[in-house]
Amino acid sequence: MDVLAATLAAVLFAGAPLALAALGETLSERAGVINLSVDGTILFSAMTAFVVAQGTGDAWTGMLGGALAGAFVAGVLALVGLWLRAPILAVGFILTLLCRDLAYFLGHAHARQPGPDLGVWTIPVVSDIPFLGTVIGRQSPVVFLSIVAMVAASFFLRRTRAGLHLRAAGESPKAAFARGIPVERLKVLYCLVGGAFSGLAGAAYSLGVKPGWGHPQGAEGAGWIALAIVIFGGWRPSRVVLGAYFFALIQVMGIHLQDFLPGLSSTLFQIAPFPVMILTLLFINIRRSGRFRDAVQQIPLLGRLAGKPPVGAPGALAGVLDQDAA
């Protein structure tokens, strides 16, 4: 029981930055903007957050710095990809490479130095409850931040007028424009918001989950996992966060397995999420395909696998990242 609680706590902790980045990408993709720069943004803002926190001595100022750094990168994407209308996938990809190198270049002088981190919050009453106390009672602030962000994003998208406008802009830009919604302005806005979330994710790494800055930092590739999680979670905040925890579980399991299988290198466990990423995308794409749904509907038990009618990408993005291949 204690092992289970400790594992759950570790999953919530390791999944928090992934969840933040994936939520940010969900918001910007629901508004119709694909931001491929997440991976570089996370590293760049992780570096910025650490340097700011080190300079001011306050980890929360560092978080703010990370969020601003993330929004800045998204601003470049918006400038070149949205305003100048250069191909946005290309711009995002270039930015991801650029920001990674920029992070290592600018952070060189601050590598492997001690600095503040966010520490642990103890929730007064909850921490005394046996099982729950271990899972959520004593946790890093980033865990609470990611949960609050999920609830807020979910509520915002489903229940508020602004969220409706966001979805309209991403689902059917022309109709939304005709209805008087400033589509382009909303795209820029949620591109920036999404970038700020990725920035928070980066800060959550360098000030919480993998404290400090170094080369490599330890968060390489996390952004790509976050991008895959958005597809995996069908562009819905709650499912996206579940996806983040699923990948965090794989990482945590890797650490546990290392004790049982010492012959295998730890690096091999670090790359394990990536083949899993491909397999999950393969699985959900097959599950969402019409042919599979037709095939299993006849079979009594498997028919349930087909689930509800498929949730696809926002209308403006249909076929970009989950295309009907030939």
Add this chain to the structure above:
Amino acid sequence: MKSPSPASINILSALGLALAATLAVLFFAGAPPLTTLTVLFGGGLNSTASLLKTFSSFIPLFLCATALLATYAAGLWNIGVEGQITLGAVFAAGFLRLPDPGSFPPALALILALTAAFAGGALWALLAGALRVYGRVHEIFSGLGLNFAATGVTLWLILGPWKRAGMASLSGTEPLPEAFRLPGFAGKPASMAGLVLAVAAFALVVWLLRRTTWGLKLAAVRQNLKAARLMGLSPGRRMLQAMALCGGLAGLAGGLLVTGLYHRLIPSISGNFGYTAILAVLMVSLAPSFVPVACFFFAVLLAGAVQLPMALELDSSLSGVIQGVLVLAFLAAGRMGIGGKLGGKLGGKPGGRLEGRLTGDTT
């Protein structure tokens, strides 16, 4: 005096933009701008030794950029080049473990090893291609995932089955026997054979894309997938062919890195060449005739950046920063249409305004 052509205004403004951004980055890092740039550009050009170093990164970079022309022609975003290089290197190194260096003719062994490298890269690329065509997994994700998987495969081989006698170390596998190394020039491991192969591959790919029906079919697949399918061009098969060609050439680059440069399998042997090649190709917006220029320029930066940590205590990733900034600046300048040429062609001036209105640009 003739006024400068629109294209050259675009290039100049892009270079100016990139220079300004680079200087801003150097300012933030507190680096002396002039000295840094001198080291960066001089380090790859100022002596025969450094020119050879530039050429040893130019060869894999040029091969990978050539390879990418094929997948871009089919409208595919192959970012799995890194992994394809790695698998080529693994296959070449694996093949060269088989024959006895004393008795097997070295030339034949090298040719077979490079063929194996081509096959290895092609297989890795076909895996990504099959995931896209049959599994509807976008090649960005499969390519990236397979890059990490390829790193895992190399690490496992180096630390496990192929470890050096006595101890497993991250410095790589047992070095190749002398006979199985590509001859270098001037005692430096930059092979002439590699350069010849890269140029030949470039000519072949450009010919295939520009002068053959196959190239035309790829263009059709890129421009309109649905129409290509209805025309019976079997886009799936074309995509797989383009992926195989691209992966094969990237694998060849990996094979050349093993036989011509490192003479063994090392971790992260792909050395970021795959990603840098993507930047090089994007900078010249896929125009084949400028690809060698861009690759050479990037190779100079890579060779120069290696000197930065020693000379100025700066991180060598500055080369990547400048490359990224340059590509973004070229994209932006092209879209701004300062010179008018690109802007006009893509409807940037009046058409763009109108289009902006239709898609909701209210400003």
